[in-house]
Amino acid sequence: MLHSWTTxxxxxxxxxxxxxxxxxxxWQEFxxxxxxxxxxxxxLAKESENRVLIIFKWK
Structure with a gap:
């Protein structure tokens, strides 16, 4: 598992x-x-400067 922070x-x-x-x-398929x-x-978060945690999982 890998994670990253962004706004x-x-x-x-x-x-x-x-x-x-x-x-x-x-794009439509994605x-x-x-x-x-x-x-x-x-x-939903497009105007937020709050940090968002993204977790990547391998399948």
């Missing part, structure tokens, strides 16, 4: 950059699949 603002910027880099079909939690959390 809601930085997480939202990261998600926006992902969206710019992906084609529309790939937000409906493995990226759903990341994207929904980033949208």
């Amino acid at each position: 809601g603002v930085e997480m939202y910027k990261y998600v926006q950059n992902l969206k710019k880099e992906m084609k529309e079909e790939a 937000i409906n699949g493995k990226g759903a939690n990341l994207v929904s959390t980033a949208i």
